[in-house]
Amino acid sequence: MEKSWNPPPYGWQGNTHTTQPPPTAPPSYSQAVGGVGPSSPYTPQYPPSAGPQIVTTVVPVGPHPTHMICPSCHAEIDTVTQTKPGLIAYVSGTVICLVGCVFGCCLIPCCIDSCMDVHHKCANCGAYLGRYRR
Numbered sequence: 266m267e268k269s270w271n272p273p274p275y276g277w278q279g280n281t282h283t284t285q286p287p288p289t290a291p292p293s294y295s296q297a298v299g300g301v302g303p304s305s306p307y308t309p310q311y312p313p314s315a316g317p318q319i320v321t322t323v324v325p326v327g328p329h330p331t332h333m334i335c336p337s338c339h340a341e342i343d344t345v346t347q348t349k350p351g352l353i354a355y356v357s358g359t360v361i362c363l364v365g366c367v368f369g370c371c372l373i374p375c376c377i378d379s380c381m382d383v384h385h386k387c388a389n390c391g392a393y394l395g396r397y398r399r
């Protein structure tokens with residue numbers, strides 16, 4: 266007669282001490298009293314930043330003096346125009362010369378008004394503002 270069953274290892278200890286875990290977060294005093302929560306009834310609305318923008322840098326695009334504000338000196342000026350032969354004038358003159366200059370008119374494009382570029386400069390500080398290409 267052998268008792269072949271082993272007793273359970275000596276480890277089965279019952280909970281002798283009912284150890285409660287310490288309270289992690291006691292109710293805070295500010296929550297209990299009532300601090301300012303994250304969701305306040307009054308939420309200020311910021312207007313979207315898509316308001317009208319004041320653009321001061323305006324490139325003159327006309328053949329005539331343009332009334333504008335100089336982006337360089339910020340003065341209200343009328344641009345000073347200066348007509349110079351544009352790229353079309355030079356190309357046309359070169360082409361006419363290459364063709365043969367039959368009529369001797371290779372300089373005509375430089376005199377045609379529609380081939381001239383209009384350069385705008387500031388009347389106050391002389392800054393180069395833009396060019397109008399016809």
Ligand SMILES: [Zn+2]
Nearest residue numbers: 335338387390
């Ligand atoms: Zn200027």
